[in-house]
Every structure is written in C-alpha cells, then in structure tokens.
Amino acid sequence: MGEERFLGYKGEVLQELRKAGAEIGDRVRIAKDDQVFEGILIPRSEYADDKHVVIKMRSGYNIGVQVTRDTKIEKTGEGTKPSFRPPPLPEQKEDLPKVAILSTGGTIASRVDYRTGGVRPALTASDLYSVVPELADVAAIDTEIVLSIFSENITTQNWTEIAKNVAKHIENGKAGVVIPHGTDTLGYSAAALSFALQNLPVPVVLVGSQRSADRPSSDAATNLLAAVKAAAIAPFAGVFVAMHETVSDRAIVFHRGTKVRKCHTSRRDTFKSINTLPVAKLEGEQFSMFLEDYEKRDVKRKLLLKPNFDEKVALLKFHPSTNPKVIEWYVENGFRGIVLEGTGLGHVGKSLFPAIREAVASNVVVAMTSQCIWGRLGMTVYDAGRDLLAIGVIPLEDMLAETALVKLMWVLGQTKKVDEAKQLLKTNIAHEFSPRTAYEEGD
Amino acid sequence: MGEERFLGYKGEVLQELRKAGAEIGDRVRIAKDDQVFEGILIPRSEYADDKHVVIKMRSGYNIGVQVTRDTKIEKTGEGTKPSFRPPPLPEQKEDLPKVAILSTGGTIASRVDYRTGGVRPALTASDLYSVVPELADVAAIDTEIVLSIFSENITTQNWTEIAKNVAKHIENGKAGVVIPHGTDTLGYSAAALSFALQNLPVPVVLVGSQRSADRPSSDAATNLLAAVKAAAIAPFAGVFVAMHETVSDRAIVFHRGTKVRKCHTSRRDTFKSINTLPVAKLEGEQFSMFLEDYEKRDVKRKLLLKPNFDEKVALLKFHPSTNPKVIEWYVENGFRGIVLEGTGLGHVGKSLFPAIREAVASNVVVAMTSQCIWGRLGMTVYDAGRDLLAIGVIPLEDMLAETALVKLMWVLGQTKKVDEAKQLLKTNIAHEFSPRTAYEEGD
Numbered sequence: 001m002g003e004e005r006f007l008g009y010k011g012e013v014l015q016e017l018r019k020a021g022a023e024i025g026d027r028v029r030i031a032k033d034d035q036v037f038e039g040i041l042i043p044r045s046e047y048a049d050d051k052h053v054v055i056k057m058r059s060g061y062n063i064g065v066q067v068t069r070d071t072k073i074e075k076t077g078e079g080t081k082p083s084f085r086p087p088p089l090p091e092q093k094e095d096l097p098k099v100a101i102l103s104t105g106g107t108i109a110s111r112v113d114y115r116t117g118g119v120r121p122a123l124t125a126s127d128l129y130s131v132v133p134e135l136a137d138v139a140a141i142d143t144e145i146v147l148s149i150f151s152e153n154i155t156t157q158n159w160t161e162i163a164k165n166v167a168k169h170i171e172n173g174k175a176g177v178v179i180p181h182g183t184d185t186l187g188y189s190a191a192a193l194s195f196a197l198q199n200l201p202v203p204v205v206l207v208g209s210q211r212s213a214d215r216p217s218s219d220a221a222t223n224l225l226a227a228v229k230a231a232a233i234a235p236f237a238g239v240f241v242a243m244h245e246t247v248s249d250r251a252i253v254f255h256r257g258t259k260v261r262k263c264h265t266s267r268r269d270t271f272k273s274i275n276t277l278p279v280a281k282l283e284g285e286q287f288s289m290f291l292e293d294y295e296k297r298d299v300k301r302k303l304l305l306k307p308n309f310d311e312k313v314a315l316l317k318f319h320p321s322t323n324p325k326v327i328e329w330y331v332e333n334g335f336r337g338i339v340l341e342g343t344g345l346g347h348v349g350k351s352l353f354p355a356i357r358e359a360v361a362s363n364v365v366v367a368m369t370s371q372c373i374w375g376r377l378g379m380t381v382y383d384a385g386r387d388l389l390a391i392g393v394i395p396l397e398d399m400l401a402e403t404a405l406v407k408l409m410w411v412l413g414q415t416k417k418v419d420e421a422k423q424l425l426k427t428n429i430a431h432e433f434s435p436r437t438a439y440e441e442g443d
Numbered sequence: 444m445g446e447e448r449f450l451g452y453k454g455e456v457l458q459e460l461r462k463a464g465a466e467i468g469d470r471v472r473i474a475k476d477d478q479v480f481e482g483i484l485i486p487r488s489e490y491a492d493d494k495h496v497v498i499k500m501r502s503g504y505n506i507g508v509q510v511t512r513d514t515k516i517e518k519t520g521e522g523t524k525p526s527f528r529p530p531p532l533p534e535q536k537e538d539l540p541k542v543a544i545l546s547t548g549g550t551i552a553s554r555v556d557y558r559t560g561g562v563r564p565a566l567t568a569s570d571l572y573s574v575v576p577e578l579a580d581v582a583a584i585d586t587e588i589v590l591s592i593f594s595e596n597i598t599t600q601n602w603t604e605i606a607k608n609v610a611k612h613i614e615n616g617k618a619g620v621v622i623p624h625g626t627d628t629l630g631y632s633a634a635a636l637s638f639a640l641q642n643l644p645v646p647v648v649l650v651g652s653q654r655s656a657d658r659p660s661s662d663a664a665t666n667l668l669a670a671v672k673a674a675a676i677a678p679f680a681g682v683f684v685a686m687h688e689t690v691s692d693r694a695i696v697f698h699r700g701t702k703v704r705k706c707h708t709s710r711r712d713t714f715k716s717i718n719t720l721p722v723a724k725l726e727g728e729q730f731s732m733f734l735e736d737y738e739k740r741d742v743k744r745k746l747l748l749k750p751n752f753d754e755k756v757a758l759l760k761f762h763p764s765t766n767p768k769v770i771e772w773y774v775e776n777g778f779r780g781i782v783l784e785g786t787g788l789g790h791v792g793k794s795l796f797p798a799i800r801e802a803v804a805s806n807v808v809v810a811m812t813s814q815c816i817w818g819r820l821g822m823t824v825y826d827a828g829r830d831l832l833a834i835g836v837i838p839l840e841d842m843l844a845e846t847a848l849v850k851l852m853w854v855l856g857q858t859k860k861v862d863e864a865k866q867l868l869k870t871n872i873a874h875e876f877s878p879r880t881a882y883e884e885g886d
Contacts, residue, residue, distance in 0.1 A: 153792045265813050315762050333766075343627035
C-alpha cells in the first residue's frame with residue numbers, strides 16, 4: 001500500500017497531497033483565502049473526515065485546515081524522517097542505584113522526535129539521556145516499553161500487565177520503578193497499582209507531563225528527573241504520582257496513588273491530593289515529608305503481587321432525574337459492582353432505592369462515594385443515608401470515587417464471594433481511607 | 444392506623460416502643476450493655492430495618508441503636524408536639540422592598556421545631572421572623588412553600604414548578620426572590636433556573652445551609668439574611684447561589700447559577716465558582732463586585748420564562764474499561780442527549796467511538812465536558828479529540844458537567860429539532876461559558 005506516507009488521509013484531500021508531493025513528516029505551506037499556515041504534515045486517524053489537512057505548527061499546536069477548491073498545498077521542505085540521532089551514551093557512573101523506567105505512552109513518552117503527531121515512544125535509555133542528561137548522575141537506567149497508548153485507552157488488562165512488569169523489575173533488585181503515563185487516566189492507574197502492588201519495598205512512581213517535551217513550557221523533563229530521583233533514593237516506599245506542586249518548576253510533589261486526582265485540563269499542577277496532603281516534596285536534591293505515616297523504603301520487605309481486576313464494575317454519577325433503569329441494566333448484564341457518586345454526605349434520590357435494593361439482592365456490591373470530591377460521607381445524618389445503609393450500600397468514607405471504582409474492580413478480581421468482597425472493600429489497604437481526624441475540615 | 448405515632452417502626456422494635464409507651468417526639472432513654480443514649484424519638488422511613496431505634500441527641504446528631512434482648516427503652520419525657528408558638532409579627536416598616544421566599548425543603552428549611560427528624564417546613568413569614576428577626580428590617584417578606592423535599596429527590600418537573608412560581612412573583616412586582624434549597628442538588632437547580640428564567644429584571648437567589656438552624660454552628664440564618672438582602676437591594680440581576688465565602692461568617696458570596704458546584708461534603712464554604720469568580724460578595728451591608736460583566740437590576744426588563752426540561756438525558760463519566768454497551772442502551776431507550784464527562788482536554792477511549800458514532804447517527808445529541816472540573820477542553824490537541832469532533836461530539840469548552848447536563852435537558856425541552864438543539868447548546872445563554880481570556884490559568 002505505501003499509505004503509511006499519507007496515514008489517515010483519503011478522498012480529495014489525499015489527491016491534493018499526492019499532487020503536492022507532500023507526505024507525512026514533510027513541511028507544508030497551505031494557503032487559503034487570505035491565510036497561510038505552515039507546519040509539519042501529521043497523520044490522521046481512521047475516524048477522521050476527508051476534508052481537512054492537519055499540520056503541527058511551530059508553536060507545538062496542531063491545526064486542521066479544511067481543503068476547499070481554492071486551497072493551495074505546497075511542500076516547502078523534506079520531512080526529517082522519524083529517525084533519531086541519540087548522543088553517545090553517557091559514561092555510566094559506578095554504584096548508582098538501578099531504576100527501571102517502564103513506559104506506557106502519553107505526552108511524556110511521546111516526545112523527542114514527536115514531529116509527526118503520531119505516538120512514537122522514545123524511551124530507550126539513550127533517548128532519555130539525550131533529553132534529560134542529568135539522569136545519568138542519578139541512576140543507572142533500564143528502560144522498557146510496556147505499552148504505547150494514550151492513557152484514555154488504558155484498560156484493566158493493561159493495569160495487570162504494568163503491575164506484573166513492575167514486580168519483575170523489583171524482584172530483579174531495582175531501587176525503584178518509574179512509570180511515564182498519560183495524565184488523563186494516570187490517577188486511575190496509580191490507584192490500580194496501589195492495590196495490585198502491596199507491601200512494596202521501594203517506590204513506584206507514576207509520572208506524566210501536561211506539555212510535550214518539544215514545547216518550551218514542557219514539564220516533562222522536570223517531572224521525569226524528580227520521579228527518577230525518588231525511585232533511586234527517596235526514603236519512602238509505595239505507589240506515588242510525581243507532578244508539579246504549583247505552576248512553577250520549583251518543587252515536585254509525590255501524591256499517594258489512592259488519593260490523587262487530575263483537577264485541571266491544562267495546568268502543570270493539575271494533580272491534587274484530596275482529603276490529605278501529598279506525602280513528600282522534592283526541591284532540588286532535598287526531599288521533605290508532609291506526612292508522617294508513610295512506609296519506609298526497606299529492601300527486605302517482600303512485595304505481594306495481586307494484579308487481577310474485574311472490569312464488570314460501573315461508576316454511576318447521580319443527578320436529578322437519574323433513570324433507575326440503568327441500574328437494572330447493569331445488574332442484568334452481569335456487572336458485579338456499582339460505585340455510586342452520590343450527592344453531599346452520600347445520598348441518591350429515593351426513586352433509585354428499589355433498583356439499588358434489587359442490585360444488592362442480586363449479589364451486586366453497591367458502594368457510595370460523594371461527587372463533592374472533598375470531605376467525608378455522613379450517611380447516618382439524614383434519612384436517605386440511613387435508608388441506603390439499611391438497603392446494604394457500603395459507605396466509602398472519604399475515598400475518591402475514581403479510587404473506589406478501581407478498588408472495587410480489584411476487590412472483585414480477588415474473590416468470588418460477595419461477603420469477602422464487601423469486607424475487603426471496607427479494609428484500608430493502601431491509604432485509600434484517611435484517618436478521620438488527620439485533615440478533616442468539617443466546619 | 445394511628446401509626447403516625449410510630450412512623451417507620453415495625454416488628455419487635457415497634458413492640459418495644461409500645462411497651463415503653465414512647466411515641467415519635469417523646470424523650471427516651473435507651474440502655475444497652477454499658478451504654479445509655481438519651482434523645483427525642485424520631486420517625487424512620489419505609490426502607491428502614493426493624494432492628495433500630497433512632498433518636499435525635501442534644502448535639503443535633505441522630506443515632507440508631509440496635510434493639511436486642513437486653514436493650515431497655517424508657518420514656519423520660521412527653522414529646523413537645525410539633526406545634527409552634529411564633530412571636531408576634533414584627534411591626535412592618537413602610538416602603539421596604541418586597542421579597543418572596545419560595546421554600547423547597549432541605550436543611551435550611553427544616554428547622555424551627557425540627558425536633559422529630561421529619562422534614563417540617565417552617566417558612567411562614569412569622570416563622571422566619573422568629574428565627575431571623577433582622578429580616579424585618581430588610582424586606583417585606585411573602586413566603587410560599589413550593590416543595591418540601593430533600594434536594595436529592597428534586598426532578599426536572601420540580602425545576603419547572605419552581606421556575607413558574609418565581610415568574611409569578613416577579614410579575615407581581617417583587618424586588619427579588621429567595622429560594623431556600625437543600626445543598627445536595629442546589630447547583631443543578633441553580634443551573635436549571637438560569638436557563639428557565641431568562642432576561643431577569645431582579646435577582647433570584649438560591650440559598651442553602653450545611654448545618655440545620657438548631658445547631659450552634661448553623662449557617663442557615665447568615666446565609667438566609669444575605670440572600671434576602673441581595674434579593675431586596677443588590678445591584679445585580681440573574682440567578683445566583685448565596686453561601687459562605689470561607690468557614691467564617693464574615694462574608695457571603697454570590698455565585699453564578701451556571702458556574703457553581705458543591706465541593707465539600709460538610710464545610711460551610713462548600714460551594715465554589717468554577718473557572719470564574721463569584722459575581723459579588725456581601726460583608727455586613729456592603730456589596731462588592733468581583734466581576735464586571737453582570738446584568739444590572741432593571742425592573743423594566745421583561746422576564747422570559749422557558750420552564751420546560753426533557754429528562755431523557757444521560758450523564759456518563761468515562762473511566763478505564765467503560766463498557767460501550769451502556770451508550771447503546773441509552774440510545775435504544777429513547778434518550779435524546781448524552782453528556783460525556785471525559786478525561787483531560789475532552790477524551791474518551793477509542794473503544795467507545797463506534798457506540799458514540801451510532802448515537803450521533805440516531806439523532807442523539809452527544810456533548811463533551813471534562814471530569815477535571817477546572818480548565819477548558821482542547822479537543823484539537825490530540826487525535827482522540829479531533830476524532831470525537833469528527834464523529835460529531837459537541838465540545839462544551841469550560842462548562843461544568845453538571846451544568847451541561849441541565850442545559851442539554853433544557854435545550855431538548857425547547858426544541859424537537861436536533862440541529863436547533865445543537866446550536867442552542869453551543870450558544871452562551873446564562874454565562875455557562877466563560878470568555879476564553881478572563882480567568883484562564885493554562886500554564
């Protein structure tokens with residue numbers, strides 16, 4: 001076919017590109033009406049229309065230009081083909097801690113010659129050293145590409161795969177593991193690994209970036225360097241998310257994998273610890289701890305790998321006039337768990353009670369969280385809460401709805417017995433419940 | 444039946460209460476093991492079990508005590524029956540602005556002789572003056588009980604009812620309207636009224652409280668007084684939510700009805716303006732404006748009442764391994780709109796694309812918001828976003844998912860034509876879209 005050179009283009013637009021002799025990766029100039037656009041021709045996906053040409057502009061942003069009768073496409077430069085000249089590997093210092101970097105995809109992993117808009121994982125050790133040469137002073141790095149997908153496509157099966165890979169590297173004696181990951185579902189994956197990798201002897205640090213490394217304002221290098229430092233030498237063990245504390249590059253914070261949420265579409269400090277503080281922060285070479293109840297790094301501790309998840313769990317955000325029939329649908333279609341995102345202290349409208357009662361009677365585990373995000377449930381304060389408890393809904397205290405979903409998927413991957421599952425769901429496994437007094441702001 | 448006296452109690456527990464001669468509203472003493480509980484016997488709902496007695500303790504909190512063989516229930520005092528002795532009506536000052544208070548229920552409305560745990564709206568003018576005597580200096584108050592429900596039970600039909608009532612009072616020349624409302628779904632109702640009541644000449648202020656007025660830390664009186672002041676004399680017109688600015692009583696802020704969200708299960712400053720500032724705040728008698736682009740009070744402006752909503756709209760929060768079949772179910776069951784809460788800049792996994800494409804082809808309006816809550820969509824940055832746009836998903840910029848749901852319910856209540864609906868959805872009607880530059884915090 002050779003269509004790789006025009007990936008995703010079809011119909012008249014494809015004809016126009018052929019006429020211009022412009023292939024993916026080439027520099028093109030598009031003139032239309034009074035406007036001129038210049039940039040690198042990037043591929044389109046199978047769902048794209050056949051009316052637009054998409055180019056990556058110098059700003060790093062992509063733009064789609066609709067091709068009409070009076071649009072002129074001109075090739076202005078040969079594409080630097082997606083090859084990549086890494087610098088020579090830095091001299092390996094002796095006795096540096098060994099860190100594995102397991103790439104999964106996303107903005108942070110899609111750089112280096114991210115010229116074409118396609119996802120090209122660039123995470124061999126030499127790629128990394130070329131982007132962040134300081135890494136060579138911090139750790140001896142072993143890289144592996146586990147996945148190469150944008151994080152909105154991550155599934156429970158991918159969590160299993162990542163968890164097994166992390167376990168393999170830890171059993172091989174790594175001082176820590178870093179997982180570059182798209183930020184979109186990074187919080188979900190961090191929760192998943194928190195449950196799948198128990199009793200960790202060392203840190204497992206998920207890290208993302210909000211700007212690809214080819215943009216001047218990128219946070220990729222800063223975040224990655226901090227994540228590797230933590231994996232190499234931080235005093236804590238467990239699953240963490242490393243991202244900017246503020247919009248400045250000054251400090252990187254380490255959030256607990258079960259207590260963190262993406263809270264802004266574009267800011268670099270998008271991840272926030274909810275109902276607790278981050279565990280620690282790193283400024284320069286200095287780690288400081290915000291919390292005292294953390295697990296200490298201890299290579300003698302023996303990792304417990306529990307990598308299974310059941311994807312038959314629904315997340316239902318309640319709202320006025322929620323149709324109760326959707327709950328019936330989940331039950332009829334073999335879902336084993338439902339996490340409700342209720343209102344306030346943990347409520348849903350009473351029109352849903354019969355369907356929830358049926359779900360519980362059908363051995364579906366139904367749990368409650370709050371769409372408020374911050375704060376703790378209080379299901380004994382009002383009738384609605386007490387009724388839901390009486391029906392058998394499990395109150396998940398101050399747990400994030402996203403973490404609750406992941407935990408219930410994990411719980412149902414561990415046991416077929418409903419009572420055991422409910423017990424496990426209520427057990428604090430990876431700090432997903434905060435102690436009641438610690439950071440409460442009730443009044 | 445006479446069972447009102449034991450409302451919700453059944454089985455053995457009912458027998459025990461009968462034996463003790465204790466009815467709803469009576470003071471009881473329950474001894475069990477080594478513990479003693481004292482409080483007012485409160486009713487239970489139809490879904491309650493038959494094992495617990497529930498009492499309201501002096502702290503204002505309710506507690507359920509499981510009745511076992513060795514539990515002793517004793518009546519220690521006659522219930523002050525739910526009658527209520529209001530003070531004489533304050534002398535009505537001349538020429539005060541006329542304000543309507545339309546009660547819907549919730550914590551703020553369920554006070555005064557809220558002894559029994561049942562919801563007893565107490566919002567005659569004289570009730571109100573007895574709780575917040577300062578009201579008599581601010582406005583001539585006309586009260587009406589529109590609904591008496593906890594706000595998690597509010598439906599689209601209730602929004603219609605409230606909107607029509609507000610319109611009636613405004614047409615009767617009120618200086619403003621105050622709507623006490625449960626906080627759980629107050630944000631949704633505020634958005635609904637923002638679309639249903641267009642071109643408002645005066646302020647319509649929704650107000651809630653996080654603590655019932657019989658508790659020392661209650662925010663009910665402060666919030667209500669501020670809401671009435673705003674309705675009476677504030678310089679702005681439109682739909683607003685009046686709640687605490689911080690946990691202190693010092694200032695009450697007025698959030699735009701379309702830009703506000705309940706963000707904490709229990710704090711008094713739970714409501715936050717998202718992607719914008721509150722419009723104004725009130726400290727003492729002083730209103731100060733945070734925003735400049737507000738509609739001014741103008742009694743000559745003519746209200747447009749558009750009170751219809753279509754409840755066949757779904758809110759789907761995307762997460763890893765979301766089952767695409769639920770989208771098919773919504774389409775097959777006659778839903779006319781789906782609001783996606785996607786990840787990041789506006790993405791969902793590509794496994795959902797075929798179902799979304801089918802939905803769009805079936806004339807279902809599919810719109811995108813972000814579960815990040817803060818920030819703006821950017822659906823041209825990555826392939827997934829561009830693909831979803833190509834499929835026909837409508838990007839809702841920086842609109843809250845909850846507001847998007849309500850708006851789509853409203854839009855589909857205005858027109859049967861899909862193209863018209865899409866156009867209306869994209870039109871900025873009640874400040875639900877913030878201008879791009881105003882309060883952006885992109886980097």
